[in-house]
Amino acid sequence: FAYLLALSQRLHQQSSLTGVPQPKLQSQTDFQQQVSHYLKQEKGQNNAISSLGRTAPFGLRSIVDWSIPPDRVYERIPSWKFLSLDLPNPELQQKLREQIVIVTSGGYVDAEDNFSVPWAINYWRNSHNSREQSKEDYPKVITGGEAQAYKVYRLLSQHQVALIPDLWMIILAAFLAKGTTLILLKQKPRQQQQCTAILVGTTAAYGIISLQIYISALVAIPWLLPSATFWIYILLAIRQ
DSSP: OHHHHHHHHHHHOOTTOSSSOOOOOOOSSOOOHHHHHHHOOOTHHHHHTTTTTSSHHHHHGEEEOTTSSGGGGGOOOOOHHTSOOOOOHHHHHHHHHHHHOOOOOOOTTTOOEOOOOOOEEEEHHHHGGGSSSGGGGSOOEEEHOOOOOHHHHHHHTOOEEOOOOOOHHHHHHHHHHHHHHHHHTTTTTTHHHHHHHHHHHHHHHHHHHHHHHHHHEEEOOOOOOHHHHHHHHHHHHHHO
């Protein structure tokens, strides 16, 4: 759904393209079929498709980056406020044409597309508390519409966060731990304590480096499970 919205937006932004399909309530044909049919016939649409940056490098899974402030991704407008707008206003109509509008549930308790709020979103909501809205103005959940807005933003801005699989790093941590334990077992107790202190610092440095890689290169490297695997091996070796 998000990819279809982003693709439609990119097609509308291509000045060389004409007759680009757009959603209509009266349409009897599925919008996805309309876009697919248009892409097969119209020349010059490859630029629109390639500009979305759909896949992460090396075939890795791409994830949603919740650390981006919500006000940079979307604007929440309650239905009563939207209906009070001067919709016939030409300036407002032009603004709406240039944006993607998602009509969705607004965090009702019984809604089926409510999800627990990611920690990063909760942080931004709390930091926003001192400005325009109070904390009580936000729903206690994040809606499916807001999640879709983040996905659309990820595609349009090419903000692809590649996720290194946990299993890869856990296996690597197990091999490193095995080699480290063989070294520790050959050391005297005092030397083992010194090496353990160095390993604690190394684990902390690994977390900091992983965070910096996430910020700079948009690659998320697992930290908790690999570190836990590594230290389970180490602690068992020291105990023995």
